[in-house]
Amino acid sequence: MFPFAFEWVNDPVHFVFMGSVYTVLILLVIILHYCGIRGFLDWLCKKEDHNDH
Amino acid sequence: MRFFAKFSELDSALIPKGVKRCSFQCFLVWIGILHIPLMVGVVATLMCWGLALNVTYLNNNFPFGLWIAADLGVIALGAGAFFTGFLRYIVKIDELKNIVNFAVVVGVICYAAAxxxxxxxxxxxxxxxxxxxxxxxxxxxxEVAFCITCYFMVLCIEYFPLILENRRIYKFGFPHGVAHHLHETMPTIAAIGVFLSFFHQGSLGGVPGVLYGRPFAFREGFLVWPWTFFLFILSAIACGPCFTILITWITEKFARKRLVKRNVIDILAKISGRMLALYLILKTIDTLYWVKVAGDVGSPFRSFYANQPYGYWVLVMELGILGVIPAIILLSTKARQNENLLILACLLNCAGIFMNRWIMTVQTLAVPVMSFDKFISYHPNWVEYASTLLWLWLGAIFISLTYRYLPIFPQEKELNPY
Amino acid sequence: MKEVHHKGHGNEHHKGHGRTYKYGMVIDLDKCTGCGACMVACMAENNLPFRKDNTNDRLTQNFWMRVYKISNGRPFPDSEICYIPRPCQHCEGYDHHHHTPCVSVCPATATDYSHETGIVSQIYTRCFGCRYCMAACPYHVRVFNWWDPKWPKGMNKYLNPDVSVRMRGVVEKCSFCYHRLQRARNKAYVEGRREVHEDEYQTACTQACPAGAVTFGDLINPKHKVYKLKDSPYAFRLLEKLGTNPKVYYVSTKDWVRKAGKVFLGNEGRG
Incomplete structure (x- = not known):
């Protein structure tokens, strides 16, 4: 089924389901990249003033 | 011998500062002991993969057995991770920061097991x-597969900063920064986790609930979901925190020290008790309604409980002994503060959830639907037990490693000055 | 009510796809002697593997067509027995359950209800063996390959080339000998016909039944025998009250047999 199997299915349930899956996956990827890039920038700027958790 | 000394040195360098852990030898022996039952589980798993599923006691009448019941069970038990995260990051109960890390660790194990x-x-x-x-x-x-996989990713992301906080890794600037920012984004991650958990806990309830060919399991419902969808979410929320308390207690027993303050445990227990009480009320209403509906399609109530071992005692056990009793203990402030009673309540609650999942899957299949069907009983064989319990041993190893090398209990230092 | 289910709304799902059919079966239980010829024919036709050491183990032995023996439970001389041959019921579902019980639950779309033929199919190479469909089917129609398929030496030469053998770890079930429909359609196409005659497409169990208890055909085609047979006042379907809307009808003049099939809704014999 699209987009996994490159086949488009005209079905509202399908849109909601796959839409939710992709929203979640994209959000997770964005969060990971955001943290990675921010961490990298902090490290470049030698910013070491984070509070310990 | 020099090799061993080197490892021992490395081990002590990885242990968090300011806390005491057992010696490296002692730790190795403990991990070694856990490997014995673990290997039995590995053999059982390899047998299933290599020799096909005829090595189990599953059959055409019981396509679902211990495995599926355990699957539904561990996911409910792992609900402590998402619910504690929800209470900590979204409801903002600040004290729970002292147990949320451990709840995530338990969650990772449960979802990996599933x-x-x-x-x-x-x-x-x-x-x-x-x-x-x-x-x-x-x-x-x-729905279950997608949500569980996505939620497992969420749990791994929640676990990831804990690894970065290891003493040796945290010294470096980059992991330090990443861990910091991951902590900052944790409310968003927790919200995604809650969204996913809501759906997969529910759809696990939908798994038996939609089987309209099986009047024992079938429930009508709301929109595309049967009532079991909502009951499963609620029961998972009710038992997840109890499982977190139980595993924390077991870890404390093995570590021989307090790791989490009682007031934190009490908050979880109180919320768990209220959820369990609400669940029991709704479950009772659902049961009464189901008795009527199932009777209308020609399956009288008594037919569901006509065959041992699934007699009426199942209902009494599930809702009474494993439901009402823990709910009463968890709701009473006095009883909750007695540790033995609290642990008993947690045990009963977790056992109750497992029994409910067993009933909804295995008993569903055991109840004959066609009037000329013969009742057949099922019990799992050693292969099924061993391959399921494999995850218990793996979980124990995982918790041992995490506890030894990562700072998962923020109150440990305070409670055990060293 | 049966007419409502199997007449009239045939074209709604496949507009512009030509005619639709609802292949089904009527089994006369008064004629069935329980000889098991249908089971044997089905196994030979559909390449069902069998195992020497558990021929009596019905829990793990895979039959697509299984003959149940039921009794009225009374002592001699009132004792009566009846045999119920049970192929896949090819449920259609109705009311608030528009789905076949097993089709809607399959997570990998490995099984489908054809609105063109009314046949519930199973794609063996797509099934990954979660067995959810088996849990959904109240008739125990679906069976799982617990073992690798094996035949006695030399017997594999007698396998039906039209039916694929199934690997272990997948679910299989009666297909109403779908390969026979494909063969009949090919023949009709070559001969320039669009329609498949009633006698050109018959299942193996139908042909094997020595008592002529099994009748197969298109339930919505007035020219087919099943069209009339299914409307017998003694006709019933298994577990009708559940709303599975099966396409296998049973006929029995004995009250207790019809009761055993759980058909009594108040308007006896009418689903």
Missing amino acids: QGILGVDIGQPLRGWFIFWHANVHSMLT
Whole structure:
């Protein structure tokens, strides 16, 4: 089924389901990249003033 | 010997500052002991994959057995991770920051176990990815598979900063920064986790609930979901925190020290008790309504409980002994503060949830539907037990490693000055 | 009510796809002697593997067509027995359950209800063996390949080339000998016909039944025998009250047999 199997299915349930899956996956990827890039920038700027958790 | 000394040195360098852990030798012996039952589980798993599923006691009448019941059970028990995260990051109960890390660790194990057990349960494990590739979005199992996989990713992301906080890794600037920012984004991650958990806990309830060919399990419902969808969410929320308390208590017993303050445990226990009470009320209403509906389609109530071992005692046990009793203990402030009673309540609650999942899957299949069907009983064999318990041993190893090397209990130092 | 289910709304799902059919079966239980010829024919036709050491183990032995023996439970001389041959019921579902019980639950779309033929199919190479469909089917129609398929030496030469053998770890079930429909359609196409005659497409169990208890055909085609047979006042379907809307009808003049099939809704014999 699209987009996994490159086949488009005209079905509202399908849109909601796959839409939710992709929203979640994209959000997770964005969060990971955001943290990675921010961490990298902090490290470049030698910013070491984070509070310990 | 020099080799061993080197490892021992490395080990002590990885242990968090300011806390005491057992000696490296002692730790190795403990991990070694856990490997004995673990290997039995590995053998059982390899037997299932190599010799096909005829090595189990599953049959055409019982396509679902211990594995599926355990699957539904561990996911409910792992609900402590998402619910504690929800209470900590979204409801903002600040005290829970002292147990949320450990709840995540327990969650990772539970969800890994669920996926691992499913990997053995399916007849063609190499085709497991078909569930994503050829997904039938109308199937509850598809919803479960997608949400569990996504939520497992969320749990791994929640666990990841804990690894970065290891003493040796945290010294470096980059992991330090990443861990910091991951902590900052944790409310968003927790919100995604809550969204996913809501759906997969529910759709696990939908798995038996939609089987309209099985009046024992079938429930009507709301929109596309049967009532079991909502009951499963609520029961998972009710027992998840109890399981977190239980595992914390077991870890404390093994570590021989307090790791979490009692007031933190008490908050979880109180919320768990209220949820359990609400669940029991709704479950009772659902049961009464179901008795009427099932009677209308020609399956009188007594027919469901006509065959041992699934007599009326099942209902009394599930809702009474494993439901009402823990609910009363958890709701009473006095009883909650007695540690023995609290642990008993947690045990009963977790056992109750497992029993409920067993009933909804295995008893559903045991109840004859056609009037000329013969009642057949099922019990799992050693292969099924060993391959399921494998995850218990793996979980114990995982917790041992995490506890030894990562700072998962923020109150440990304060409670055990050293 | 049966007319409502199997007449009239045939074209709604496949507009512009030509005619639709609802293949089904009517089994006369008064004629069935329980000889098991249908089971044997089905196994030979559909390449069902069998195992020497558990021929009596019905829990793990895979039959697509299974003959149940039921009794009225009374002592001699009132004792009566009846045999119920049970192929896949090819449920259509109705009311608030528009789906076949097993089709809607399959997570990998490995099984489908054809609105063109009314046949519930199973794609063996797509099934990954989660067995959810088996849990969904109240008739125990679906069976799982617990073992690798094996035949006695030399017997594999007698396998039906039209039916694929199934690997272990997948679910299989009666297909109403779908390969026979494909063969009949090919023949009709070559002969320039669009329609498949009633006698050109018959299942193996139908042909094997020595008592002529099994009748197969298109339930919505007035020219087919099943069209009339299914409307017998003694006709019933298994577990009708559940709403599975099966396409296998049973006929029995004995009250207790019809009761055993759980058909009594108040308007006896009418689903």
